[in-house]
Amino acid sequence: EDKVVQSPLSLVVHEGDTVTLNCSYEVTNFRSLLWYKQEKKAPTFLFMLTSSGIEKKSGRLSSILDKKELSSILNITATQTGDSAIYLCAALRGTNAGKSTFGDGTTLTVKP
Amino acid sequence: NAGVTQTPKFRILKIGQSMTLQCTQDMNHNYMYWYRQDPGMGLKLIYYSVGAGITDKGEVPNGYNVSRSTTEDFPLRLELAAPSQTSVYFCASLSYNSPLHFGNGTRLTVT
Known part of the structure; x- marks a missing residue:
């Protein structure tokens, strides 16, 4: 099971x-790792x-994938209150179904 | 450019009632998905479709049904609603090697 x-x-x-957020994955036929930011509505x-x-x-955000360690990190430098959100990581399969499996997310709160 | 459109935005159901959540996309994507998101959790896949006429179960399909008669539309049907189906539902679509495009979600409460 993915x-x-x-x-x-x-x-x-x-x-x-x-801040550094971590994501590890075990996915059959892994193709890609995706990061999303979710505030009040749909993930972006x-x-x-x-x-x-x-x-x-992208600006103050950066991310890298380590296929040997089956993991990825998302870095945010010089955090701002507008960075407060849930950050979701998803692993995308390489089959024609293109199914994504999501982690439970990291809730980031940035205080002034 | 509408992208993925979901209706309704909010709904309250009584236990045992049925309803259909609508999802339509105008990007000609073959792949479409329904997810649910419970508070403090990630997204769980309910059903997905790789093209018109083809659907398959995801991680949490019980209590739901889908159909895909056209490329654009992927409605999700809840039969005999239960409190455990209280959640936020997201429809999404993608084409190969692109990220998921999400609708704005439907917040459903079953009481």
């Missing part, structure tokens, strides 16, 4: 701190990682 585990489950930091897409060791960056 499994995705995120840690920590919740995190409270102050503005300006740097952050990164899609398919190749190991190649960092993807």
Whole structure:
């Protein structure tokens, strides 16, 4: 059975701190690892990682995949209160069903 | 560009009632999915479809049914609603090698 585990489950930091969120996966026919940010409504897409060791960056957010360790990290530098959200990690299968298995998420709270 | 549209946004059902959650996408995606999200949890896959006329069960299919008569539409049917089905439901679609596109969700309460 496919499994995705995120840690920590919740995190409270102050503005300006740097945070690292972790995601590990055990997925049959793994294709890609995806990160999403969820505030009040639907998850919004952050990164899609398919190749190991190649960092993807978007502003203060960056992420990298380690296929040997079956894991990924999401880094947020200089956190702001607007970064407060649930961060979801999902592993996408490479079959034609394209099924994604989600972790339970990390709830990040950034205090002023 | 509408993307994935879900209706209704909110619904309250009594135990034993039935309803259909509607989902439509205008991106010509073959793959469509229904997820549920309980408080403090990630998304659990209920049903998915790889194309019109083809559906399959996900992790938590009991109490639900789906159909996929067209590429655009993927309705989710709840028969005999139970309190355990109180959740937020997300419909999503994708094409190969792209991230999931989500609808805005339906918040369902069964009392």
